Amino acid sequence: MFRLTQAQTTRETALTMTTDRSRYGTLILLVSMLALLCLNQDLNLSLFRAINGLSPSLPQWLQLGITDLGHGSTLGTIVLICLLRRPELMPRVLTASLLSMILVPLLKQYFDAPRPAATLDFLYIVGETRLHHSFPSGHSTSxxxxxxxLLMVMQDKKSKWVLLMGAAMVALSRILVGAHWPVDTLAGALLGLSCAYVASYVPLVHLSPRHWKILMGILLLTLLVCQYKETSSQMAWQIIGLRWGLLLLAGVLVLRQYLQSRQPLTPRKWVRA
Structure with missing residues (x-):
């Protein structure tokens, strides 16, 4: 019996990635039920005060760092790093991102819900104070x-829980910093999960090395431009360090992959199993 070496089977492994939606509907149902419960104003307010009341006990830099992981350019850099490992997910990620970029602003404009700072006399605010367009939470959606x-294509249960806990921490941080109501974050979570579900029906595509390098270059350049425009002296230095550190890592990984792709191909080798 013969088998290909690990380096030779990378392409075959990527193309056989399966999509498991068996328990995804249960997750969407659970988030939907929580969002419906939080439509009750008394419960929504009580949860906000309970969670936001924990803000003074946590370092501000930690709260800002966690909440910034849901920011478009920061999370976009993380997505780029992940796509370097799983490039066949590119069409799905782009489809889901495009859906959220259309739906989130439309919903914010339509509901124009006031943020906690606009209605409460006392709350803890960390970072920028905003008053309008509260529903839904864009950070939670992202x-x-x-x-x-990733949940629908990952096999390791521990990794799935880590992903969910990470996304939940971003959503909770939006309440901690006083930017959103609990119903906003749950609606954002539901919207993000729904966009990912719709995009999961987009077929996995293995791009050619040339097209892949072009797309990676465009994405990296776009993130660099966005980050440059968004960086200001008023931002916490921890956030600036996080964003530019992730971009530096992404740039190094993209360059490494580009250099590896330029190496001459070695003859296909078979080894006896």
Missing amino acids: AFLFAGS
Whole structure:
């Protein structure tokens, strides 16, 4: 019996990635039920005060760091790093991201819900104070979109729990910093999971090395431009370090992959199993 070496089977392994939606519907149902419960104003307010009341006990830099993981450019850099490992997910991620980029602004404009700082006399605010367009939470949408896109193709249960807990921490941080109500974060989570679910029906595509390098270059350049425009002296230095550190890592990984792709191909080798 003969088998290909590990380096030779990378392409075959990627193309045989399966999509498991068996328990995804249960997750969406659970989040939907929680969001419906939080439509009750008294419960929504009580949960906000309970969670936001924990803010003084946690370092501000930690709260800002966690909540920034749901920011578009920061999470976009993390997505780029992950796509370097699983490039065949690119069409799904782009589809889900496009859906959220259309739906989130439309919903924010339509509901134009006031944020906690606009209605409460006392709350803890960490970072920028915002007053309008509270529903739904864009950070929560992005975090659960990313988690949901990976949940359906991952096999390791521990990794799935880590993804869910990470997305949940981003959503909770939006309440901790005083930016959103609990119903906003749950609606964002539901929207992100739904966008990922719709995008899961987009077929996996293995791009050619040339097309892959072009797309990676465009994404990296776009993130660099966005990050440059968004960085200001008023931002916490921890956030600036996090964002540019992730971009530096992504740039190094993209360059490494580009250099590896330029190496001459070795003859296909078979080894006896």
